[in-house]
Structures are given as structure tokens and as C-alpha cells.
Amino acid sequence: MSDDYKFGITQPFTCNYLPDEEERLLVAVDERLHNTDQYSWLMENGFRRSGDQIYRPHCINCKACKSIRVIPELFSLSKSQKRLLNKNKGYVLKISNEPKEGYYTLYENYINTIHHDGSMFPATIAQYETFTKSSVSEQLFIETWDEDILISVAVTDVLSNALSAVYTFYHPDYRTKGLGVFSILNQIKFTKLHKKEYLYLGYQIDSCQKMNYKNKYYPYQELIENRWITTNK
Structure with missing residues (x-):
């Protein structure tokens, strides 16, 4: 992914799906990414949205989530x-x-x-x-x-x-x-x-x-x- 865009990383929190694991998200905070073309590119790279927040798992010790x-x-x-x-x-x-x-x-x-x-x-x-x-x-x-x-x-x-x-x-x-x-x-x-x-x-x-x-x-x-x-x- 391009270094020109801004991304943020959340603090770890208890995973909703694997309670013994901690979850952390990489979030596309750059507004230039919040359109259909760029969102499509982000989806190609494993992202997803919740509302208008576009994210993907960025966990330290777990790689269980696989985009499909x-x-x-x-x-x-x-x-x-x-x-x-x-x-x-x-x-x-x-x-x-x-x-x-x-x-x-x-x-x-x-x-x-x-x-x-x-x-x-x-x-x-x-x-x-x-x-x-x-x-x-x-x-x-x-x-x-x-x-x-x-x-x-x-x-x-x-x-x-x-x-x-x-x-x-x-x-x-x-x-x-x-x-x-x-x-x-x-x-x-x-x-x-x-x-x-x-x-x-x-x-x-x-x-x-x-x-x-x-x-x-x-x-x-x-x-x-x-x-x-x-x-x-």
C-alpha cells in the first residue's frame, strides 16, 4: 500500500470472536480513501467497513482472520x-x-x-x-x-x-x-x-x-x- 495515505492503529482490545486473543485494527483514516475506487482497492488488500470506518485486523499474535x-x-x-x-x-x-x-x-x-x-x-x-x-x-x-x-x-x-x-x-x-x-x-x-x-x-x-x-x-x-x-x- 502507498505510504502517501494515512492509517491509524487502535489500541488492543478483547477479540469479539476469539476471547482468548486480543484484537487490534489498522484503520484507513485518510478521507481520500473514502470513495468507491479507493475502498475497492482497500478491499483487495483485506480491509472491510463498519459504517464509514474502513479497517482490517492488525493483531500482534494472531492471524486467524482471513479475508475471503x-x-x-x-x-x-x-x-x-x-x-x-x-x-x-x-x-x-x-x-x-x-x-x-x-x-x-x-x-x-x-x-x-x-x-x-x-x-x-x-x-x-x-x-x-x-x-x-x-x-x-x-x-x-x-x-x-x-x-x-x-x-x-x-x-x-x-x-x-x-x-x-x-x-x-x-x-x-x-x-x-x-x-x-x-x-x-x-x-x-x-x-x-x-x-x-x-x-x-x-x-x-x-x-x-x-x-x-x-x-x-x-x-x-x-x-x-x-x-x-x-x-x-
């Missing part, structure tokens, strides 16, 4: 993914370019029911807006509807050469429908439709149950020692 991305043009459905799409084929997908009023109610219900034992409980508007508002890129909101019921929203950033899966929340009554996987499969589809090269899924952490689900979409690439390494089936 799918190659939609080469993507091949597994048998279980095909079954899931068939099971959910009656749902209707809609696209919005901005968050809608009903999203927060769905998000609040999701956090307070499914993640009531996690660090994000209880749900707040401020926390919700770190996913749904961004000045560094355009966004897509992929909605899943069961007739007149909004059951899922996949918040997706639009980058120069990729889409980025930011966060998905869904109706707790549908938790057996695999809506997290269903949303990723739809994001892969929309990445192809938008003629983008990659779908970023965030950080894969093999030793954390909540964060080790992202390497099920083949082929994918992981950023290891600043090189993107491809894994096929």
Missing part, C-alpha cells in the same frame, strides 16, 4: 445448496437502492431473538446504521419476501469490480430455511448480473463457529500473507 471472496463466474452449486434453492424457490426477491422503513423492525427482531446472547444485543438504531448507511460506496438491499412478509434483507456494497456482503438479517420464524446461505447464493447471482468479478464475504475464522461458514462456496479465494490463494472443490 467468491469467484461468481466460476461458482458451482453444491448438492446441499441446490436443495436449499429448491426449498426456497417460492420466495420472491426484490432489490432496493436504499434502506426502507420496515428494515429496522426486522433487524431488531433478528438481533433480540437469534443473537440475544451476543455482543450486538440489544439491537440499536446506531448499530443498525453501521450496516445500512455508507458514504464510501453505493449499496444494494436484496429483499426476500414470502408473499407479503419481508423475511430477509441482505445488505450489499457495490464496489468497482465486486460486490461485498455486509450483513444479512432475517425473520426469526424462518430460521430453519437457511436464509443466510440463501442470501449469499443470491448475492453471488447478482454479482454475476452486475458483471462484477468477486463477491467479498468478510473474514473467515476457522476456529470460531460463528465465523467459519464462508468457505463453502467454490471456488473461493483467501488473502494469505497479502496474496489471494484460490481453493477449488
Whole structure:
């Protein structure tokens, strides 16, 4: 990365995913980096955003977090993914370019029911807006509807050469429908439709149950020692 840009390093703090480890972040504080082109370049280098803060792990003794991305043009459905799409084929997908009023109610219900034992409980508007508002890129909101019921929203950033899966929340009554996987499969589809090269899924952490689900979409690439390494089936 260029030495011309300004980055900051946070103080160490307890990791949200590996409680025996300390987390530290490298933060892109330079405002010149807060636009779609530069954010796309930062994503290529393992960064991600929370609200308008763009960061990547910069931990002293741990390298568990690996940025991961799918190659939609080469993507091949597994048998279980095909079954899931068939099971959910009656749902209707809609696209919005901005968050809608009903999203927060769905998000609040999701956090307070499914993640009531996690660090994000209880749900707040401020926390919700770190996913749904961004000045560094355009966004897509992929909605899943069961007739007149909004059951899922996949918040997706639009980058120069990729889409980025930011966060998905869904109706707790549908938790057996695999809506997290269903949303990723739809994001892969929309990445192809938008003629983008990659779908970023965030950080894969093999030793954390909540964060080790992202390497099920083949082929994918992981950023290891600043090189993107491809894994096929």
C-alpha cells in the first residue's frame, strides 16, 4: 500500500470472536480513501467497513482472520445448496437502492431473538446504521419476501469490480430455511448480473463457529500473507 495515505492503529482490545486473543485494527483514516475506487482497492488488500470506518485486523499474535471472496463466474452449486434453492424457490426477491422503513423492525427482531446472547444485543438504531448507511460506496438491499412478509434483507456494497456482503438479517420464524446461505447464493447471482468479478464475504475464522461458514462456496479465494490463494472443490 502507498505510504502517501494515512492509517491509524487502535489500541488492543478483547477479540469479539476469539476471547482468548486480543484484537487490534489498522484503520484507513485518510478521507481520500473514502470513495468507491479507493475502498475497492482497500478491499483487495483485506480491509472491510463498519459504517464509514474502513479497517482490517492488525493483531500482534494472531492471524486467524482471513479475508475471503467468491469467484461468481466460476461458482458451482453444491448438492446441499441446490436443495436449499429448491426449498426456497417460492420466495420472491426484490432489490432496493436504499434502506426502507420496515428494515429496522426486522433487524431488531433478528438481533433480540437469534443473537440475544451476543455482543450486538440489544439491537440499536446506531448499530443498525453501521450496516445500512455508507458514504464510501453505493449499496444494494436484496429483499426476500414470502408473499407479503419481508423475511430477509441482505445488505450489499457495490464496489468497482465486486460486490461485498455486509450483513444479512432475517425473520426469526424462518430460521430453519437457511436464509443466510440463501442470501449469499443470491448475492453471488447478482454479482454475476452486475458483471462484477468477486463477491467479498468478510473474514473467515476457522476456529470460531460463528465465523467459519464462508468457505463453502467454490471456488473461493483467501488473502494469505497479502496474496489471494484460490481453493477449488
